[in-house]
Amino acid sequence: MSERMIALIAAATFTIITHTAPLHAYDGVVEKKTFTLQSYVTVRGETIKNVKIGWESYGSLNADKSNAILITHYFSGTSHAAGKYKANDPAPGYWDKIIGPGKPLDTDKYFILSSDTLVNLGAKDPNVITTGPATIDSSTGQPYGRSFPIVAIRDFVNVQKALVESLGISKLHAVMGASMGALQAYEWSSSYPGMVRKVIPVIGAGEADGWVIAWSHMWAAPILLDPNWSNGDYYGKAEPVAGLATALALVTLHAQHWEWTNSNNPPAFGRKWAIEGKDPAGCLVECKYAIEAALDAMGKTRASMSDANHFLYLVKAGQIFVAGGGNLLDGLKKIDAPVLLITSDDDLIFPPDAVNQTAQMIKSDGTLVEQVKIKGGRGHLDGVYAIDQAGDRIVEFLGRK
Amino acid sequence: MSERMIALIAAATFTIITHTAPLHAYDGVVEKKTFTLQSYVTVRGETIKNVKIGWESYGSLNADKSNAILITHYFSGTSHAAGKYKANDPAPGYWDKIIGPGKPLDTDKYFILSSDTLVNLGAKDPNVITTGPATIDSSTGQPYGRSFPIVAIRDFVNVQKALVESLGISKLHAVMGASMGALQAYEWSSSYPGMVRKVIPVIGAGEADGWVIAWSHMWAAPILLDPNWSNGDYYGKAEPVAGLATALALVTLHAQHWEWTNSNNPPAFGRKWAIEGKDPAGCLVECKYAIEAALDAMGKTRASMSDANHFLYLVKAGQIFVAGGGNLLDGLKKIDAPVLLITSDDDLIFPPDAVNQTAQMIKSDGTLVEQVKIKGGRGHLDGVYAIDQAGDRIVEFLGRK
Numbered sequence: 001m002s003e004r005m006i007a008l009i010a011a012a013t014f015t016i017i018t019h020t021a022p023l024h025a026y027d028g029v030v031e032k033k034t035f036t037l038q039s040y041v042t043v044r045g046e047t048i049k050n051v052k053i054g055w056e057s058y059g060s061l062n063a064d065k066s067n068a069i070l071i072t073h074y075f076s077g078t079s080h081a082a083g084k085y086k087a088n089d090p091a092p093g094y095w096d097k098i099i100g101p102g103k104p105l106d107t108d109k110y111f112i113l114s115s116d117t118l119v120n121l122g123a124k125d126p127n128v129i130t131t132g133p134a135t136i137d138s139s140t141g142q143p144y145g146r147s148f149p150i151v152a153i154r155d156f157v158n159v160q161k162a163l164v165e166s167l168g169i170s171k172l173h174a175v176m177g178a179s180m181g182a183l184q185a186y187e188w189s190s191s192y193p194g195m196v197r198k199v200i201p202v203i204g205a206g207e208a209d210g211w212v213i214a215w216s217h218m219w220a221a222p223i224l225l226d227p228n229w230s231n232g233d234y235y236g237k238a239e240p241v242a243g244l245a246t247a248l249a250l251v252t253l254h255a256q257h258w259e260w261t262n263s264n265n266p267p268a269f270g271r272k273w274a275i276e277g278k279d280p281a282g283c284l285v286e287c288k289y290a291i292e293a294a295l296d297a298m299g300k301t302r303a304s305m306s307d308a309n310h311f312l313y314l315v316k317a318g319q320i321f322v323a324g325g326g327n328l329l330d331g332l333k334k335i336d337a338p339v340l341l342i343t344s345d346d347d348l349i350f351p352p353d354a355v356n357q358t359a360q361m362i363k364s365d366g367t368l369v370e371q372v373k374i375k376g377g378r379g380h381l382d383g384v385y386a387i388d389q390a391g392d393r394i395v396e397f398l399g400r401k
Numbered sequence: 402m403s404e405r406m407i408a409l410i411a412a413a414t415f416t417i418i419t420h421t422a423p424l425h426a427y428d429g430v431v432e433k434k435t436f437t438l439q440s441y442v443t444v445r446g447e448t449i450k451n452v453k454i455g456w457e458s459y460g461s462l463n464a465d466k467s468n469a470i471l472i473t474h475y476f477s478g479t480s481h482a483a484g485k486y487k488a489n490d491p492a493p494g495y496w497d498k499i500i501g502p503g504k505p506l507d508t509d510k511y512f513i514l515s516s517d518t519l520v521n522l523g524a525k526d527p528n529v530i531t532t533g534p535a536t537i538d539s540s541t542g543q544p545y546g547r548s549f550p551i552v553a554i555r556d557f558v559n560v561q562k563a564l565v566e567s568l569g570i571s572k573l574h575a576v577m578g579a580s581m582g583a584l585q586a587y588e589w590s591s592s593y594p595g596m597v598r599k600v601i602p603v604i605g606a607g608e609a610d611g612w613v614i615a616w617s618h619m620w621a622a623p624i625l626l627d628p629n630w631s632n633g634d635y636y637g638k639a640e641p642v643a644g645l646a647t648a649l650a651l652v653t654l655h656a657q658h659w660e661w662t663n664s665n666n667p668p669a670f671g672r673k674w675a676i677e678g679k680d681p682a683g684c685l686v687e688c689k690y691a692i693e694a695a696l697d698a699m700g701k702t703r704a705s706m707s708d709a710n711h712f713l714y715l716v717k718a719g720q721i722f723v724a725g726g727g728n729l730l731d732g733l734k735k736i737d738a739p740v741l742l743i744t745s746d747d748d749l750i751f752p753p754d755a756v757n758q759t760a761q762m763i764k765s766d767g768t769l770v771e772q773v774k775i776k777g778g779r780g781h782l783d784g785v786y787a788i789d790q791a792g793d794r795i796v797e798f799l800g801r802k
Contacts, residue, residue: 044682150684152682207672209659209662209663209671210663210670210690210692211662211663213690213692214654215654217689217690217692217693218650221647221650221651222623222647224686225626226626227628232685242626243626246619246622246623249619249622250622253615253616253619258611258612258754259754261614262611262612262754263611269615270611271608271614280717280720280721281445281551281721282551284551284633284713285625291611291615291618292618295615295618295619312686316681316685319681320681320682348749353659353660354663
């Protein structure tokens with residue numbers, strides 16, 4: 001038997017095995033892996049050496065590598081879309097409701113892949129692997145700080161593309177992401193239409209319009225007010241934690257809805273006082289309502305895992321985003337894959353008008369766009385917390401020939 | 402002829418004269434006046450000496466003093482509701498579209514009165530007269546700073562009541578105000594139902610709910626981040642201008658709508674660059690879109706006329722507000738005067754759900770509530786810029802027996 005024959009038989013056997021049962025059935029325990037690019041040139045022509053991003057996967061890649069679905073994460077998100085690192089983790093990944101065996105993103109059928117972006121906000125999160133201003137520049141031995149180049153959503157996608165190709169995947173069954181993850185999904189399908197079979201953008205539009213630009217400008221403003229920000233040169237010194245915490249509290253509130261702040265369901269904010277017996281009318285700053293204390297606490301908790309410069313770089317990446325990189329209509333017309341657009345009419349970051357405009361532009365040359373509206377009382381964050389409302393539609397869309 | 406007869410004839414003559422023609426027809430030129438209270442005790446029991454607030458009026462008070470309409474101002478507003486101080490002022494008062502001869506608030510019929518509140522934001526505006534933390538405390542010769550007592554919307558109303566009574570007015574034909582001015586209108590009609598014949602709350606609800614508390618907390622946060630705030634003790638030193646400017650930019654954006662940021666009408670923000678040829682992608686902080694530069698400029702301009710502590714005191718007054726001072730339903734049921742509620746469904750500060758709840762509660766004991774929806778593409782600020790859309794309804798409502 002020739003070597004070539006042996007190789008062919010081996011390949012055929014391998015194919016049969018993987019088609020009858022997944023090599024490693026997904027059991028909800030996940031592991032963070034690292035993808036490294038020795039050198040990457042940004043869309044603006046700057047070179048970054050030794051680019052690392054984290055990624056995780058759920059389910060198994062099939063033999064012809066045709067069952068991969070890429071999950072792209074939101075502004076303050078990470079690659080941890082599902083499962084737990086250890087059985088006693090307090091919470092699973094953010095879309096665990098829809099990722100797993102028998103769930104809409106069925107790990108018995110699909111190989112789900114989720115990656116950290118460049119300049120990921122959670123630079124101090126031990127489960128995030130990213131490259132950005134807080135990363136040590138090997139040429140100086142110091143963090144890049146503001147010498148790190150400005151990166152675009154396309155750069156996030158290009159690094160993901162290198163990861164996907166390193167796994168031997170030439171075509172993704174789908175790209176799906178929420179918010180900033182939706183921007184990546186649009187960018188993938190516009191810039192690399194031959195590599196994406198289906199697209200599921202969630203709570204996002206095809207560009208940062210004036211509203212997104214304006215609001216993300218306001219999100220960033222508290223960081224610039226914090227004297228510890230020091231024009232971005234704060235590594236090894238006191239960091240702008242207070243400014244970053246305020247920025248994160250502001251993002252948190254903007255991503256919510258009045259149904260959340262006014263809900264009578266626990267934690268029942270409304271006009272509830274932060275501390276029983278301490279009337280908020282009793283003093284100017286320190287006497288608070290429960291919702292004020294909750295926002296402050298959320299901001300602080302998130303800030304402890306985050307980097308202020310990464311926040312600013314993410315804001316910039318979002319603001320400069322137009323799918324395809326030029327005119328919005330041209331960029332969206334490059335999308336050929338069918339689109340399942342999942343949004344909430346209560347979204348105050350990407351409101352219905354912006355989402356509808358995007359849908360119309362993609363459809364304008366005959367590309368299929370289906371819309372699913374979800375409603376969970378959390379505004380923009382319905383796309384995270386109420387994503388299971390779209391479960392049946394996701395199953396049908398992904399399974400359709 | 403007895404003295405009593407002479408007095409009666411004089412009174413009758415006076416009545417005839419004032420009914421045939423206004424003593425001083427309003428010609429669009431207005432004058433700021435000052436009302437002083439030697440001493441005022443707040444609803445929380447603190448005494449403030451020598452309270453001064455500014456006020457202006459348009460039209461003439463009739464003989465039986467029955468034609469007075471009080472205008473109460475919004476968060477960043479002043480008593481300058483109409484007219485100009487000098488013919489060459491760049492702009493008239495904020496509701497000039499509806500106040501004047503033949504306009505909905507017809508100065509040929511009504512005596513329109515508009516007053517500054519306590520702790521008015523514009524402490525540095527030469528046309529604002531107010532008493533607050535930036536005022537000199539006569540007992541120390543220094544600005545009050547944070548020794549100024551916390552004041553409530555009811556305190557604003559109580560000082561206005563003293564002003565109204567000083568003019569011999571025992572019953573107002575109407576109280577009308579936008580946003581924080583609506584809160585004052587609710588408070589007037591709930592706390593002093595015998596003094597208010599009609600109420601016109603514009604873009605406001607009967608209490609600060611969790612949403613308003615949460616957002617106003619975020620508005621205030623940038624001030625607290627500014628090291629120059631110094632816990633409120635900054636008078637005579639460098640002031641927290643940067644924090645105040647950011648706070649005001651944030652309020653400005655929150656009071657707007659995506660139809661404004663995304664409009665193609667001049668100044669046409671959208672994705673327009675701040676400076677032609679300076680790509681916002683070219684640098685992290687200094688390279689901006691037009692909407693970012695506009696918000697920054699608006700914040701700075703407003704900050705130059707404003708006081709940071711006054712901002713914080715206004716936030717607190719708003720947050721602790723429930724019409725009538727106790728349970729919301731009880732407070733709103735105390736309102737007996739007919740209510741014309743003017744709101745925008747695009748309002749992101751007092752959204753439709755909150756406004757509708759307020760309307761239902763006032764109606765619940767049979768009080769007449771009529772709603773007018775206006776829409777001008779400016780969100781909350783429709784209540785200022787598009788108020789003329791409600792003009793005919795205001796005329797009919799005010800003129801009805």
